[in-house]
Amino acid sequence: MTQIKAPAAKEPSVSSAVSTINDVARLAGVSIKTVSRVMNDEPNVREETRTKVKEAAARLHYRPNLLARSLAGSRSFLIGLLYDNPSSSYVIDLQQGVIERCRQSGYHVLSEPQDSLAPDIGRAIASLLATIRLDGVILTPPLCDMAVVLDAVEAAGVPYVRVSPSLFPGRSALVEMDDTQAAYEMTQFLLGQGHRDIGFVRGHPEHGSSHRRYDGFIKAMHEAGAEPHSRRIAQGFNSFASGLEAAKALFMDAGNLPTAIFASNDEMAFGVMAYAQQTGVRVPDQVSVVGFDDTPGSMIIWPHLTTIRQPVTDLAYAAADMLLSRASADEDAPNFSDTRRELPFELVMRESAKAV
Amino acid sequence: MTQIKAPAAKEPSVSSAVSTINDVARLAGVSIKTVSRVMNDEPNVREETRTKVKEAAARLHYRPNLLARSLAGSRSFLIGLLYDNPSSSYVIDLQQGVIERCRQSGYHVLSEPQDSLAPDIGRAIASLLATIRLDGVILTPPLCDMAVVLDAVEAAGVPYVRVSPSLFPGRSALVEMDDTQAAYEMTQFLLGQGHRDIGFVRGHPEHGSSHRRYDGFIKAMHEAGAEPHSRRIAQGFNSFASGLEAAKALFMDAGNLPTAIFASNDEMAFGVMAYAQQTGVRVPDQVSVVGFDDTPGSMIIWPHLTTIRQPVTDLAYAAADMLLSRASADEDAPNFSDTRRELPFELVMRESAKAV
DNA sequence: CTGAAAGCGCTTACAG
DNA sequence: CTGAAAGCGCTTACAG
Structure with missing residues (x-):
């Protein structure tokens, strides 16, 4: 790779472009310790001195060197x-x-x-x-x-x-x-919409949140007396492809579709929707689909995805x-x-x- | 916000956990300058000395302090x-x-x-x-x-x-x-597929790439003798919503649809696809849609989007x-x-x- | 091939 | 309220 001269600097000398605590101290006629006090808003500086230092700092465009502060002090910022x-x-x-x-x-x-x-x-x-x-x-x-x-x-x-x-x-x-509570409320929302036969796509088994989301789903279903049959539960791995696969399993019996699918994350919900579209199952008319996370994709697919927004x-x-x-x-x-x-x-x- | 004690450190004293160049020099029985030479792979160190220093550094888990290097040297890393x-x-x-x-x-x-x-x-x-x-x-x-x-x-x-x-x-x-060339080739691809009546959704006018992409499109169409009518060109602003709006304009006359739409970015292509879906226009059977950027969304919508991958x-x-x-x-x-x-x-x- | 000295730009701990 | 000294952990420039 070729490399040559840096872009022409405005200042004659690059190093002279940055001023230090010494420059400020000199211009203000105080010690560097006083400059340090002012820059850090420490007490015990006469107001007049403070002003003098601030003016000098402003004139020199002084900014304390973070690296030097880190090395000398106890914080690195x-x-x-x-x-x-x-x-x-x-x-x-x-x-x-x-x-x-x-x-x-x-x-x-x-x-x-x-x-x-x-x-x-x-x-x-x-x-x-x-x-x-x-x-x-x-x-x-x-x-x-x-x-x-x-x-x-x-x-x-x-x-x-x-x-x-x-x-x-x-x-x-x-x-x-609270993942569990969120999944619980999403399930309640579905139940409130009249859904009783709800399929669920579980998330990656190694993610703790997958289990919490599943628990919340089961809890709500249980309370509603609508425990899902095991064939309504599919294992996914948080990916689009695994959502597609899960949908294939959940939609196996075309004559007996669930009325809603709750996917543990958006990505898998997109997979479910894609599979529905490919097989002519209309969302949400035949099957409602909801996800979890509110990723950007939920606003670019149609229909837009009902989901849980994480407060990232x-x-x-x-x-x-x-x-x-x-x-x-x-x-x-x-x-x-x-x-x-x-x-x-x-x-x-x-x-x-x-x-x- | 409450705050209390740091998580218990493994070492009795936190500061003793990190060793410095002085520690290494002492253990190896050399000067810090020699340690510095070894750590920076500088020449002019006897092999034996080098080994001695490396061993000492390893035993002390020594890692040069980046901040100190920055301050002393001419590089900040x-x-x-x-x-x-x-x-x-x-x-x-x-x-x-x-x-x-x-x-x-x-x-x-x-x-x-x-x-x-x-x-x-x-x-x-x-x-x-x-x-x-x-x-x-x-x-x-x-x-x-x-x-x-x-x-x-x-x-x-x-x-x-x-x-x-x-x-x-x-x-x-x-x-x-080369945005221009990419748009040119995408257009040629469409032309090669037999499309002649291609609609185009322009990108945000303040982005330079928008104009380059448009130029590439026009160039290819011109060369093919397939200059688009002005009603086949819609102005977008790189957003999903603007893509939807653009599609509304481009699909105005349901009896006279273009056979393909080239959107200047993926986001707008998704808007076009959503509008098509909402109005019962089948993609790609009735209208092909292509985008630009290869964002993650292009793999979560169905059909997956044909697009240009930027080598980000x-x-x-x-x-x-x-x-x-x-x-x-x-x-x-x-x-x-x-x-x-x-x-x-x-x-x-x-x-x-x-x-x- | 190796090292002693000075210094990077700040803060700390102390003195007044 | 203010400052002189020491030092953070390295590299630079120089000497041998």
């Missing part, structure tokens, strides 16, 4: 987002929310995708945390349910928050939504807030690891489901 | 990804590719979403670059076409690469694909490689800003288009 998630919209929404909150506090976010299947993931994370002193880490599924990952983060002494963990309750601060952005806000308030609190503020926030989901009614 | 893009899959794919490449070189990536509509975006970026000394910046549309953004990056003296810019050719290193990951690789090779090269290697790489697109044939 860096939060790590560790993920290994196949859903781009989930990751991007979460990341966006975390960045938004961090920015307000002068923090930056390091996105660090991880391969949860890698045998040395524990060492990889330990190495990462040794290389960059992070002030906090956010862990998403499936990483947040892996003991080796939690061990590594804890060994490094970095505070962390888990998003929607399924395992090790109480081991750390966490944010989550709010989960991100909450996780970031926990970390940030811990970072600015006393080193040993008590009970951080007991912090737990449950955020509300939302049942989004669209066109893929209707009353029977 | 940090690359910034600046974006303001509504498509989560585009952003995540690009980010993933950039991170992957950076990781191999010991670099980390700071994702910095920007509001391209903010009036002070130039100052925001200048401030960011003053706060964190980045070794390089990657700019995506629409940021890469904003003079105020380029000015800020250049003023900071940070090397940068633009991804798919439409404006200011030659102002910087860039990676891109490869664009990311190429952009990162340019920056990384520049970072490890001489400060003034010539012509970096002339570097330009064009990557091949791919025509992905799926079920939404068929021969007439």
